[in-house]
Amino acid sequence: MPQNFRLNFNGAPAARELRAAAARGLFLGAEHVLGVSNDRVPLDEGFLQNTGIASVDEGDLTAMVSYDGPYAVVQHERLDFRHAPGREAKYLENSLNSERQQVQALIAAQIRRALR
Numbered sequence: 001m002p003q004n005f006r007l008n009f010n011g012a013p014a015a016r017e018l019r020a021a022a023a024r025g026l027f028l029g030a031e032h033v034l035g036v037s038n039d040r041v042p043l044d045e046g047f048l049q050n051t052g053i054a055s056v057d058e059g060d061l062t063a064m065v066s067y068d069g070p071y072a073v074v075q076h077e078r079l080d081f082r083h084a085p086g087r088e089a090k091y092l093e094n095s096l097n098s099e100r101q102q103v104q105a106l107i108a109a110q111i112r113r114a115l116r
Contacts, residue, residue, distance in 0.1 A: 026107060027063065029106045033065050033095050042088070051067050
């Protein structure tokens with residue numbers, strides 16, 4: 001004999017929690033990229049390194065890592081500048097590219113945690 005079931009699912013709280021988890025994961029990923037980038041950023045007196053910041057726009061679910069020094073773009077883009085060992089141009093771009101899988105894992109871990 002067939003049985004009938006009624007299920008009322010209120011998905012809005014679950015969607016909010018998953019979105020918040022994704023934002024937490026994005027922030028952790030951005031912080032990770034910032035840390036790796038700080039190890040590569042050209043270093044003279046440490047000013048540029050100290051201007052690095054990670055942020056997340058929770059509405060758009062986008063993360064940003066930036067440096068605010070007046071010469072941050074020049075140091076990032078000029079491949080002909082000489083840097084101390086371990087320091088490099090493209091310090092932010094290279095850090096993001098090398099850490100892509102780690103960032104994905106950080107985001108996924110936060111989403112998995114929210115699904116428990």
